[in-house]
Amino acid sequence: MYKVLTRKQLDDLDMPRSHLAEAVDCCLYRARRGWFVVLSACEKPHHAVLEQFSTEQGITFPRFHGDIRDDAERLRLQIACRRDSLLRGDVFSHISAGLIHGLDPTIIGAERVEVSRRAPTRSYPGLFVYSRAVPADEVALRNSYPVTSLRRTLADIALDHSLEVSVPLISQALRDHGMTREEIRRLLMNGSRGVRRARLALEISSELFEAASEALCAVRFHEHGITGMVPQVDVRTAAGAFIARNDFQHETLPVVVEVHGVGKYYLHPDGPDAAAKANHQRNMNLLNAGYRVFNLTFGDLFRPKVFAEIKRCLDGMQHQQQRRH
Incomplete structure (x- = not known):
């Protein structure tokens, strides 16, 4: 678990303000005003008073990657700093609960900690409160954090967040956490705000998606009116x-879409060069078999022109197929 320190705790250590400011650029992370998280062990003499916290048993340090994954990590740090200041009856919910449950969002969809409580919906700096009474059987305790149950978390995300946020998380839960669509669907009550979008998220989601990028690609297919694309098909x-x-792969047309994340290259056991060579040979084999192949990077998932091109290709092939018959 992250080691959280308050400004009062640091003051009690007689840490001068100048040393604290220096530590924030080194081994401390300021998650919110007056709350800090230990980033790493530090050997600088001015920060020696922090060593006792970085060596505690069970302490983990935040990990930043310099990419979109850092949005989720920063939110995790905010959550850690909110745990001991929740009001009685507060429950971490939505994206915050998803992170506590171990889900890995592609697009975070939230910059603030989200909680549910029996009170009017309110927005605060760094905190969003949903006016939502959570039954006792839908509350769980994960690593001493009070959170909505996984099924309730996914239902809430589907109701209150966009498809590009909810579909990858639901797909991960179906694939890795043994969740079923019916468990989530039972919580989507008729008349609830966002229920149509939530049910659509369930339809698009699939345990067959092997990565969040594939789930996001399925959302883009829906947004661009691309139908008939079946996941994980052997040729x-x-x-x-x-x-x-x-x-x-399209269900009737020879069209293939591949989504290439960083892992396909840099997590390959023989390195990125071997992965690139294998992918080139794979593409050639598909082309020789008569398939049109679209290779998408993660960035392509945010470029509408790419999906417009896929749609034109499918429409053109469909038209030719109809003319032959």
Whole structure:
């Protein structure tokens, strides 16, 4: 768990203000006003008073990557600093609860900690309160954090956040946490605000998506009116020899869409060069088998022109197919 320190605790250590300011640029992270998280062990003499906290048993340090994943990490730090200041009956919910449950959002969808309580909806700096009474059987305790149950968390996210936020998280829960659509669907009451979008999120989500980027790609298909794309399809020759397993393949047309995240290259056991070579050979095999292949990077998922091109390709093939018949 992260080690959280308050300004009062640091003052009790007789840490001069100048040393504290220096530590914030080194081994401390200011998550919110008056609340800090230990970033790392530090050997600087001015920060020696912090050593006792960085060596405590069970302490973990934040990890920043310099990319979109840092949004989630910064929110995790804010959550850690809010745990001991919750009001009685408050429950971490929505994206905050998802992070506590171990979900990994692609797009964070929230810059503030989210909690649910029996009170009017309010927005504070760094905190958003949903006016929502959570039944006792929908409250869990994870690592001493009071949170909505996983199914309630996913239902809340689907109701109150966009498809690009909810679909990857629901898909991860279906795939890795044994969640079922029916468990979530039972919590989506008729007449609830956002219920139509939430039910659509369940339809788009799939345990077959092997990465959050694939789930986000499925959302883009929906947004651009692209239908018939089936996830995780094996392609074989007429003789039955295996060619490739595709992230997405159209159900009737020879069109393949591959979504390439960083992991496909830099987590390859033989390194990125071997991964690139294998991917090139795979593309050639698919092209030789008569498929049109679209290779998408994570950045392509935010470029509408890419999906417009896929749509034109599918429409063109469909038109040709109809003319032949």
